[in-house]
Amino acid sequence: MQLQRRNLMIMWFANFLVAASATMILPFLSLYIETMGAFSDDYVQRWSGFVFGITFLAAFFISPLWGRFGDKHGxxxxxxxxxxxxxxxxxxxxLVDSVQGLFILRLAMGVVTGFIPTSLALISSQTRKEVAGKTLGTLQMGTVSGSLLGPLIGGMMADIFGFQYTFxxxxxxxxxxxxxxxxxxxEKRREKAADYGKSFSRKDVVSHIFHNRVLLTIMxxxxxxNTANxxxxxxxxxxxxxxxxSSNIAFLAGxxxxATGFGNxxxxxxxxxxGDSAGHDRVLMILLVLSALLFIPQGLVESLWQLILCRFLFGVAIGGVIPCITAYIRQMAPLAMQGEILGYNVSFQFMGNVIGPAMGGLLSGLFGISTVFFVTSAxxxxxxxxxxxxxxxxxxxAQSSS
Structure with missing residues (x-):
């Protein structure tokens, strides 16, 4: 079997397992906090946002370092x-029994978060630019498939076995x-790449990002x-x-x-x-408009089945964002600095993961959860x-320079 195809298949399956396992705990994270004490609704909502987001705040600072290490050492x-x-x-x-302890562990998890973004960098480095969107989309299907089943399985396990055994x-x-x-x-390093032997400083990488208007915009x-999502x-x-x-709320939340993962x-x-054929920037604009339109009804639903349908349709739109963004970076970034540039992009994603839950928690505490959907659409x-x-x-x- 061709090496690139074998690596793609293995990473697809590994991403499936990691995504499924990591998302198992997301549906009941706020419910898990409620079991740790007699807290008010505002307290639970606020700390749900903090505990959820701290992982990504730590990852924001660490991701470029992982990317730089990958460029040099694999x-x-x-x-x-x-x-x-x-x-x-x-x-x-x-095993933890306090909200503060859970917060610290989520912080530590942020330091080592990066399995799925690094898998994208690995497969991207072995993929031709002309088919990068299709290949990365295939890899993303493993992540999405895991994300699809993970919350459902996690919700069922939490209802049957309890939160601790699910962890x-x-x-x-x-x-x-x-x-x-x-x-x-x-892992096979591409020795024949024209820029592979070059050594880029962190200043060179940042300069390349800031001198490419669309690349900076993509980040x-x-x-x-991610703030919105x-x-x-x-x-x-x-x-x-x-x-x-309902008594089985964890399952229903899963x-x-x-539903979003299934649309993905x-x-x-x-x-x-x-994106490979029409241009990843054009496809991204279409997806962003669709996402904005499909997020508003989620704040207006009156029953669970309506929410599930809206989440599915939203998943159809949002599912192409990551492959298109990663493929665009693959096209615009020299191979020798590609991992670090992807690392910076992941940092921007993780910062959105921090701002989003905190913003959602504050807005929901002040104006209700439905308000979060309308702000997200904006x-x-x-x-x-x-x-x-x-x-x-x-x-x-480009036209003026030519």
Missing amino acids: YKPILIITGFGIASCIFLMG LITSFVIALATVLVAVGIK ILSLLV FSIQPLLALYVNQLNH LAFS LLFTRSWGKL LFVAAFGLLWWSVRKSGEL
């Missing part, structure tokens, strides 16, 4: 370190995925999109509880999470392939406007 060691690190943190989360099982599955990568992945776009996630279980009072699964590869509109302006300005600059 991506496989990072996959092994982050995989076992995440597994250890989640294992300890099942322990989750850590075991992530460790299994890491062993699979350690044994099966063979700001990552921040805005993650603003509601830690509150979704509470929102589902408002719509449908179902709402999974059906269309992610198609969006990436369309963020998608802002992201579209920024990308449209940047592409237009870059086109005008």
